[in-house]
Amino acid sequence: MRERNADDRKTGAKLRTQIRAVIFDLDGVLCHTDEYHYQAWRKLAQRIGLPFDRKINSRLRGISRMDSLNIILGEKAGCYTAEEKRQLAEEKNQIYRKMLRQMTPQDLSREVKETLNALRAKGIKQAVGSSSRNTGFILERLGLADFFDAVADGTEITHSKPDPEVFLLAAKKLEVPPSQALVVEDAAAGIKAARAGGFHSAAVSEEARSAGADYFLEKISDVLYIL
Ligand code: G6P
Ligand code: MG
Numbered sequence: 001m002r003e004r005n006a007d008d009r010k011t012g013a014k015l016r017t018q019i020r021a022v023i024f025d026l027d028g029v030l031c032h033t034d035e036y037h038y039q040a041w042r043k044l045a046q047r048i049g050l051p052f053d054r055k056i057n058s059r060l061r062g063i064s065r066m067d068s069l070n071i072i073l074g075e076k077a078g079c080y081t082a083e084e085k086r087q088l089a090e091e092k093n094q095i096y097r098k099m100l101r102q103m104t105p106q107d108l109s110r111e112v113k114e115t116l117n118a119l120r121a122k123g124i125k126q127a128v129g130s131s132s133r134n135t136g137f138i139l140e141r142l143g144l145a146d147f148f149d150a151v152a153d154g155t156e157i158t159h160s161k162p163d164p165e166v167f168l169l170a171a172k173k174l175e176v177p178p179s180q181a182l183v184v185e186d187a188a189a190g191i192k193a194a195r196a197g198g199f200h201s202a203a204v205s206e207e208a209r210s211a212g213a214d215y216f217l218e219k220i221s222d223v224l225y226i227l
Contacts, residue, residue, distance in 0.1 A: 019200060019227055021149075021176040022119060023167055026130035026138060028061060028186035029204055029220070030112055033100065033138060040096035044088065045072055058207055062187030064131050064160035065089050093134075100134060105143035115221045116147065124227055125149045129170040129183065131160040150174045161189040164197030171199070184223060185213070202226065 028034030038057045045052035050072060060068040069089050070077050080088070119126055127150040128135060135153035139145050150173035157165045164178075171181050183194035184202045188211035194201035195212060202223060203213035215226055 018180055019124070019182050021125035021127065021171070021174050021181040022223065022227070023127045023129040023170045023174075023181055023183045023199070025062070025183070025185045025187065025190050026128050026132060026135055026153075029184055030128070030144075031103075031107060031109075031138065031142060033103075033132075034061065034186065036096055036099040040092050040099065041068065041072060043095050044092045048088070050074075050076065061207070062131055062161035062185070062189035062193070064154060065093065065133065067160060097134065097137075100138060100141060103138070103141035105141075108142045108144065111219060111221050115223060116144075118221075118224055119227065122227060125174045125176060127151065127170040127174050128153070129167045130154065131157070131166060161187065162192035162196065164193045164199075167193055167197045167199055171197075182223070182226065184217070184220070 024030050026033070027037060037060065038054065041057065041060065042052050052072060056072065059071055063071070066085065066089055069085055069092070073080065116126065126148050128139065128148050129152050131154045132138070133154040135151060139151065150170055152166050152170035152173060154160065156169060159165045167183055168178065171178050174181070178198040182200040182202055183190065184204060185191050185194060185208050186203070186205045188207045191201050191203055191208045191211035191213045201213045202215040202217050203209040203211070204217050204220065209216045217223055
């Protein structure tokens with residue numbers, strides 16, 4: 001865990017009194033469903049004969065399903081009608097949902113579980129802020145359906161990250177202003193969204209870190225050092 005400001009102790013103490021809530025991204029932060037997204041998109045891309053690798057995949061983090069499809073189609077996006085694209089996005093989602101159905105509460109790592117419980121014990125409000133329309137289903141699979149104080153997801157927003165809409169909605173539901181909330185993200189688009197919305201931000205990946213996060217967390221439990 002690294003704080004951006006040089007005067008760590010002073011800044012840390014100040015923040016501890018300021019931050020009352022944590023808004024977690026879902027895929028790639030609370031669980032490993034980012035890997036399932038990758039596998040499902042790869043399967044679709046292979047079927048329709050388009051290139052796809054982890055580098056392209058990293059550009060999809062935090063981005064809506066349809067925007068992700070358009071990135072994968074690239075120059076070929078114009079060759080497909082809106083209905084064909086809808087069907088391709090649905091095909092990917094079916095592959096993805098099949099993987100999600102295999103998930104159980106065992107897929108929630110002990111570290112994440114302990115971190116969530118420790119934050120709760122400290123009286124910190126907690127929310128999920130995800131562009132995914134599968135958020136509710138995933139939280140159910142993980143046994144977290146009733147855990148969070150608020151959930152804001154892809155079914156409720158018009159603009160996906162880097163737009164701050166989903167985080168602003170989560171903060172509104174928590175009744176905490178952005179200046180008193182910390183967003184935890186694995187996506188560059190997510191950190192940009194957090195910054196645009198006036199939130200504190202913590203990155204759990206190098207890509208997110210390079211988008212200008214306030215903190216870098218080597219592991220999720222490092223969030224406890226900030227709060
Ligand atoms: C998250 C993931 C993206 C995904 C998006 C929509 O933001 O990081 O990779 O495309 O959610 O997910 P969905 O489950 O609705 O297809
Ligand atoms: Mg993510």
